[in-house]
Amino acid sequence: MGAIRVAGLTKSYGDVQAVDGMTFEVDRGDVFGFLGPNGAGKTTTLRALTGQLRPDAGDVRVLDCDPVAEPIETRRRVGIVPERGSPPSFLTPREYLEFVGDVRDLESDYVRERTELWSDRLGFCGKLDTLHTDLSRGQQQKVMIAQAFLHEPDAVLIDEPLANLDPLVQEQVKRFLVAYAADDNAVFVSTHNIDVAAEICTRVGIVADGRLVTERTLEDGLGDGDGTEEGSLLEVFLEHVDPTETRDVPSLERVAP
Numbered sequence: 001m002g003a004i005r006v007a008g009l010t011k012s013y014g015d016v017q018a019v020d021g022m023t024f025e026v027d028r029g030d031v032f033g034f035l036g037p038n039g040a041g042k043t044t045t046l047r048a049l050t051g052q053l054r055p056d057a058g059d060v061r062v063l064d065c066d067p068v069a070e071p072i073e074t075r076r077r078v079g080i081v082p083e084r085g086s087p088p089s090f091l092t093p094r095e096y097l098e099f100v101g102d103v104r105d106l107e108s109d110y111v112r113e114r115t116e117l118w119s120d121r122l123g124f125c126g127k128l129d130t131l132h133t134d135l136s137r138g139q140q141q142k143v144m145i146a147q148a149f150l151h152e153p154d155a156v157l158i159d160e161p162l163a164n165l166d167p168l169v170q171e172q173v174k175r176f177l178v179a180y181a182a183d184d185n186a187v188f189v190s191t192h193n194i195d196v197a198a199e200i201c202t203r204v205g206i207v208a209d210g211r212l213v214t215e216r217t218l219e220d221g222l223g224d225g226d227g228t229e230e231g232s233l234l235e236v237f238l239e240h241v242d243p244t245e246t247r248d249v250p251s252l253e254r255v256a257p
């Protein structure tokens with residue numbers, strides 16, 4: 001049974017049907033890429049997985065937790081890098097990671113050791129005692145990644161993992177995610193970056209109009225970034241995201257000079 005399970009998830013905002021019967025599972029050992037055009041329903045699905053919104057219908061489970069009924073337990077067990085998430089401006093990375101450790105009932109020695117490890121790994125050890133408000137966007141993203149992995153969760157939910165990171169750190173994070181999943185953990189990544197998804201994911205799900213329209217297993221994890229069993233990931237994406245039929249997809253002709 002999948003570590004992350006979404007079955008028949010449905011959510012409307014007023015008369016906008018954002019998600020409409022979304023169904024998929026992510027197994028331990030997989031980096032699952034969630035791809036889709038703007039407005040397809042990715043963030044809404046992620047918000048249901050992290051307990052930030054209550055579905056109209058359907059069942060959502062992360063490591064057997066119901067994120068709506070058990071939001072604290074879900075946050076304790078799962079690692080989450082939210083959409084446009086940033087650490088609290090009035091705390092330093094060290095204070096924030098201590099706070100996250102408290103929420104997760106971690107021993108303070110363990111938190112100190114993991115804080116050193118992650119700040120060293122991602123290159124923000126020189127900023128551990130600087131207020132977040134004085135850190136760059138990329139430095140804040142590094143702190144968000146560190147907090148998600150602080151307790152070595154069995155499942156992580158990440159929105160655009162490489163946002164604002166420099167190319168060196170992007171490489172490190174990509175390799176880390178592949179290795180982390182291979183260590184029997186479930187990694188869910190929502191992204192617009194097809195090349196990155198092709199490079200690091202073992203499976204991808206393509207979302208359009210609030211539904212998962214296809215799922216593919218990729219040939220290898222951190223490979224040359226192209227192969228699915230049936231053509232490149234971009235081809236599969238374009239095949240299932242038809243601009244003439246999918247909502248909110250622009251016509252390129254309209255913006256031609």
Ligand SMILES: Nc1ncnc2c1ncn2[C@@H]1O[C@H](COP(=O)(O)OP(=O)(O)OP(=O)(O)O)[C@@H](O)[C@H]1O
Nearest residue numbers: 013016017018036037038039040041042043044045
């Ligand atoms: N709070 C809200 N109120 C009303 N409509 C919303 C709200 N949030 C999202 N929507 C609508 O729901 C649909 C799905 O939005 P969602 O943010 O889940 O898409 P997405 O796939 O994450 O898009 P993007 O790639 O642009 O981030 C869109 O049509 C969006 O306009």
